[in-house]
Amino acid sequence: MGVPRKPPEPPTQEATEFLERAMEQYGKATYNFAYRLTGNEADARDLTQEAFIRVYRAWRSFQPGTSFLSWIYRIVTNLHRDELRRQKGRFQEEIPEDNAPQEYGGSKPLAVDPVEDYMAEQLGGPLAKALSQLSTDQRQVIVLADVEEYSYQEIADIMGCSIGTVRSRLHRARALLRRLVIREQQQHPES
Amino acid sequence: MHYNADTLDDYLHRALGPEPDADIHAHLETCTDCRALYDELAAVRDWVRTAARAEELEFPSIIKARVWERIREQPLQPSFADRLRALWRPMIAVPVAAVIAGFVYLGIPGVHGGSQSPGVAATYLLEEHAALASDNPLADRGLIVPASVVDGGQASGLIGADDSAPSSER
Numbered sequence: 604m605g606v607p608r609k610p611p612e613p614p615t616q617e618a619t620e621f622l623e624r625a626m627e628q629y630g631k632a633t634y635n636f637a638y639r640l641t642g643n644e645a646d647a648r649d650l651t652q653e654a655f656i657r658v659y660r661a662w663r664s665f666q667p668g669t670s671f672l673s674w675i676y677r678i679v680t681n682l683h684r685d686e687l688r689r690q691k692g693r694f695q696e697e698i699p700e701d702n703a704p705q706e707y708g709g710s711k712p713l714a715v716d717p718v719e720d721y722m723a724e725q726l727g728g729p730l731a732k733a734l735s736q737l738s739t740d741q742r743q744v745i746v747l748a749d750v751e752e753y754s755y756q757e758i759a760d761i762m763g764c765s766i767g768t769v770r771s772r773l774h775r776a777r778a779l780l781r782r783l784v785i786r787e788q789q790q791h792p793e794s
Numbered sequence: 795m796h797y798n799a800d801t802l803d804d805y806l807h808r809a810l811g812p813e814p815d816a817d818i819h820a821h822l823e824t825c826t827d828c829r830a831l832y833d834e835l836a837a838v839r840d841w842v843r844t845a846a847r848a849e850e851l852e853f854p855s856i857i858k859a860r861v862w863e864r865i866r867e868q869p870l871q872p873s874f875a876d877r878l879r880a881l882w883r884p885m886i887a888v889p890v891a892a893v894i895a896g897f898v899y900l901g902i903p904g905v906h907g908g909s910q911s912p913g914v915a916a917t918y919l920l921e922e923h924a925a926l927a928s929d930n931p932l933a934d935r936g937l938i939v940p941a942s943v944v945d946g947g948q949a950s951g952l953i954g955a956d957d958s959a960p961s962s963e964r
Contacts, residue, residue, distance in 0.1 A: 729845055
């Protein structure tokens, strides 16, 4: 029989203060990160809200001395990935069996395009529009590398994958983004 | 020799080691093709950063309010590990262990003094047989029953096994 341990503690003032300070200092960065991933403000609000609730519940697992922003970005990245999987699964269930995935504007099957189409309609600026053309993984890696300016190693830690995976995703994403940006600049030279 | 876009991208984002970094740096001084590609990649990076700053949003206060509301509705729950640990308190663990030990003891044959008794006792079967034999003694030819059951110990143990066989009494 193990040594008796003290029972779990109820929510403390410490947890409350931790969350309050986190939202104060990192709320804007987290919200903007969520916005870049989702491409619309309503989803970004939901994602940010869920991420801070996770922060509150798991605040003890945060290691002092490490980057809080990296920690919460990891939470946001995982939540976003889970949510997209859930949404895509729902769409695919609604599509009849005889409607096989088709190539459409690249390598994306038609079955998942309603999500992308919806997102494209909700987007505001040119960056948001360009990001909406990337896959979820490519979008995450571009935002972390090119907007947030994390190193490959930091991105690998946040996304929970190897540096090699980060590198290959970034190369593909940047090549695609380069084409999109050049097209955007040709269409709107003033931007 | 020319560098490809992927390598120049890594160079642009300082993802290479010191040696390849120095090589590319020197190469870009002389190669106009690589320089042009590098400038294009740098322009894309700058465009992304400028657009990101331009599209930056303020943190909506509604998020804060909704987070606190959700937390009030669903206060901190003990984790699964905490709940598991709580089960090991002696107050709960001792009776649970006793019950499990009881089940183990009753569930293993031989541990508690021998095998299970059969559903029907042998004496019952013998009595039933005797009752049948009294109505029709040839009903169960070939069956061995104790002589005491059939004729009170006067007959042999074999009933009707071989009627033609010579008997010592004949």
